[in-house]
Amino acid sequence: MSGLEPQPLIDAREVGVRFRVEGGHVEAVRNVSFLLMPGETTALVGESGSGKSVTARAVMRLLSRRAEIADRTRIFFKGQDMAHLSEAEMRKLRGNRISMIFQEPMSSLNPVYKVGTQIAEILMLHQRLTRKQAWDRAVELLEEVRIPDPAARVNQYPHQLSGGQRQRVMIAMALANRPDVLIADEPTTALDVTVQAEILHLIDDLKAKFGMGVILITHDLTVVRQFADRVYVMQHGEVRESGPTADIFANPRHPYTRRLLSSEPKGSANPIDAQAESLLVGRDVRVEFTLRRGGFFKGSYQTLVACDSLSLDLRRGETVGLVGESGSGKTTFGMALMRIGKLDGGEILFDGRRIDSLDRKGMKPFRSRMQIVFQDPFSSMNPRLSVRQIIEEGLIVNGIGRTAAERFARVQKALRDAGLPDTISHRFPHEFSGGQKQRIAIARAIALDPEFILLDEPTSALDLSVQAQIIELLRRLQRERGLSYLFISHDLKVVRALCHRVIVMQHGRIVEQGPVEQVLVNPATDYTRRLVRAAFEIAA
Structure with missing residues (x-):
């Protein structure tokens, strides 16, 4: 190597990590080697469980006590092997020469x-x-x-x-401390698309300014394509393919890489009957919250208008997307329409009947016809109940099914329709992956034979390939059952693939609405243009 060629900041060779578990060991990372050059961004990509974060934590030596780094592992930082440094020596490097930012800042800050x-x-x-x-x-x-x-x-x-x-x-x-290496572990997954774009551009600008090397861990291929110089594709703890970003995207060789690249949400919504009737109508829906500011004795109160005279007309078999940044009022509006959230004004009609003035008892006949699927399926399930009990609970409450056998048959059919085997009914939520848990949540909703489902960010926490499967499942269920969806999301790629119309919200108001192709291809407002650019180009 000539003296003119830059030396790598990180030269990781044959990284191996295994975890001690009951009855043996689990190999999380096997023979992973990668390079990080000064002023470059190296991306580790792959689905959940592929070993990306474990590899990064092995570099930082931030693994749990159950973890063992393989003897053959060598991780050179500027020629110094970090894999076998003492903890005291690593403390001098960690946070000083090598830094790491994590996915969820709230849990990292005190x-x-x-x-x-x-x-x-x-x-x-x-x-x-x-x-x-x-x-x-x-x-x-x-x-x-x-x-x-x-x-x-x-x-x-x-x-x-x-x-x-x-x-x-x-x-x-x-x-x-002006580190030489910055490790960014899914730094934007929980953020809105516009904030995501700002953060990624910020990291890129600071990298150029200080000549850092960045290791970017992500499953978002749009981010990788724009910001990474080199890509390492990981699956089951091993590197399946690596190379310059442009080469990987233009000519993926490994079947897994091709599958990842083809998993970007695509397709379009099912055709809708032009004569379809309105199912859910909201007129001038208003929701207000009273906020207290100041100290205990000198506090003042102010009104926050979360939904400012919003209207919606959702037809049978139609999917309407509700998009906007966090705090725009999307979920508040959805909950008000379902009558499970606050409502301070306006009219809501379901299948032609006014429901805005109904109390809890009056709403009961409508509950089986209106269902909801949440962003985090695990937190919406009782971990002590089996899959059968979770799905059957709604049937019992709504008096659906005359006998236990009849209800169990409905549970099994719902599981099959949601793309799951009907033999899992005895298992518990913690035994399933994120995508499987989301399918269980969908099965719970469709078991009641609803006409309308509110989908609140149902794919945001899922890997791309699982996301694509859930989108296809929702399309199929809509075709087979004539379902209507209100789809709340800040992921415009998913909205484009699933929705017929889109409503754009900002600060509790609707700023733009119309057919998906019109709003996402030719947005009329600056705010929507900014959302679209951030989603499809990661542009500032």
Whole structure:
């Protein structure tokens, strides 16, 4: 190698990690080798369980006590083998020369300390700055990551910041000591598309400014295509394929890589009958919340209008997408239409009948006809109930099925219709993957033979290939059962593949609506254009 060629920042060779479990070991990573060059971004991509995050944590030596790194593993950082350094030696590198930002900033930041205190601590530890110097530097770092009014923000606690701002704080902490390597583990998965674009551009700009190397862990191929120089595709703990990003996307060789690339949401909504009648109608729906501000004795109250005179007309067999950033009022509007959330004004009709004034008892006959599937299926299921009990519960409450045998037959049919074997009814939620749990949630909804289902971000936490399967399942169920969907999402790729019409919300108001092809191809407002660019181009 000539002296002119740059040396790799990270040269990982034959990384192997296994975990001790009852009765033996599980190999999470096998013989993974990769390079990270200065000023470049290397992406580790693959589905959940592929070993991406374990590989990154092996580099940082942040694995649990049950983990064992293979003896043959070598992880060179600027020529120094980190795989076998002592913990004291690793502490000098970790957070100093090599930093990591995690997927969920709220669980990484300490909720009892101010943001400035947490950033200053790193500076005082590694740079021996005084408290005053570290605090001033923390303000500069927040400004560097483009947090507005940084002098005020350093005095705030994590819960007082938005998700995107918390992620920026994590980046500021990671970059405090000007590291040579930044490991970003799914840094934007939980964020809105526009915030996601801002964060990714920020990391890219800072990488160029300071000549860092970035290891990007993600399952979002749009992000990889735009921001990564080199890609390593992982499956079952092994690298299936690697190479320059352009080559991998243009000419994928391994079947798994081809499957990943073909898993991007595609297709379009089922054709809809032009004569289809209205099923769910909302007129001038209004929802308000009263917020208290200030101290205990001098508090003041103000009204937040979450849904400001919103209207919707959903026809039988139709899917309407409700999109917008976090806090735009999408879910609040959906819950109000279902009459399981607050409602302060307006009319709601279901199948021609007014339901906005009905109490809990009056709504009971409608409950089996209107169902909901949530973003996180696990938190919406009782972990102590079996799959059969979870699905059967709604049948019992709504008096569907005369006998236990009849109800069990309905449970089995719902499981089959949701693409699951009907032999799993005795198992419990924790025994299933995220995609399987979401299918169980869908089975629970369709077991009641509803006419309408509210889908609240049902695919956002899923891998691309599982996402594609759920979209196809929802399309098939709609064709077979004539279902109507209200689909709440900030993922416009999924909306394009599933919805007939789309309603764009911002600050509790509808800013644009129309057929999917019209709104997503030729948006009329700046806000929608920004959403579309962020979703399809990851452009700022």
